[in-house]
Amino acid sequence: MTDVTLVKGVRELSADDLDIGYTHRAQVSHGSSAPDAPMLHSDDPRLETILRLLRRFGGVIFSGPPGTGKSWLAGQVADKITEGDDSRRADIQFHASYQFEDFIEGYRPKSDGSGFEPRDGVFLRLVREANKHPDDDYVIVIDELSRADVGRVFGEALTYIERSKRGQTFVLPSGEQCSIPLNLHLIATMNPLDRGVDEVDAAFERRFAKVDMPPSRDLLEKLLDDNGFLDETVRRRFLGWFNKINARSVQTPAAAIGHAYFVNVVDPETLQEVWDYQLKYHVDRAFKYDPETRTEIINGWADIFAASADQEMPAPDETESA
Incomplete structure (x- = not known):
């Protein structure tokens, strides 16, 4: 084996330094469990179908067992809608402890430890931005939708995510008025075997379109x-x-x-x-x-x-x- 001696001052670069390694792919995958998966092409028929459903319904749920590409597809569609602008997008994962205060609004500790202050949740933050910029599209991707108590998490907003009720004003528990604009899109994933699926079906069956994603x-x-x-x-x-x-x-x-x-x-x-x-x-x-x-x-x-x-x-x- 021939020894290789680097010239002094030469910088060694890893794959991630060049933005081609695993870390980079995981970042651009936005939480997909398959960061090495190929990108979704603009002419993919799935993209056209999902965009059409988002224009007709309050959101879209991808439902299927583990390993069918639900999170990957949700992330890819969100990338297309926002044109890769992460400031117009939020990715969250529901779980048993996820609450209204995390999603809509609630009190949170101040950074200096002096007490609590009202703070917008991820949903309300994006609602405000979407209302400010009506010509831009915004997306919230919710992974594992059925892992939380969706009725409690959405609260009053559950009624107004319906397409027919977008733009209508309602009052939050804080007393502040809110309206959900048409340019805010919701994409969610869930496993049909999760314990919370019945609650999701009852809450979203009229509001969201459901896309089955079986093994293929x-x-x-x-x-x-x-x-x-x-x-x-x-x-x-x-x-x-x-x-x-x-x-x-x-x-x-x-x-x-x-x-x-x-x-x-x-x-x-x-x-x-x-x-x-x-x-x-x-x-x-x-x-x-x-x-x-x-x-x-x-x-x-x-x-x-x-x-x-x-x-x-x-x-x-x-x-x-x-």
């Missing part, structure tokens, strides 16, 4: 093609396994596995890593009370990498020469 073999095949996955035998068996476990999700909804789990799979080794560090735990949990099916799914995965009959048997000429 076609999108998975495209990912493998784009990643240059060349082992045809492993590929064929893996796609069969993918179909099989998602077919099981009809009886066991928690078993569904999205195609986005495999966004970084380029060869059999990286495919096996997805199983070792993610999927095997998913399978154990989904079939916790069905050990027979769990064993079947686990053995099916192992069969993906088993040597084919042709590989196991020696060629005729090799047998004769022996």
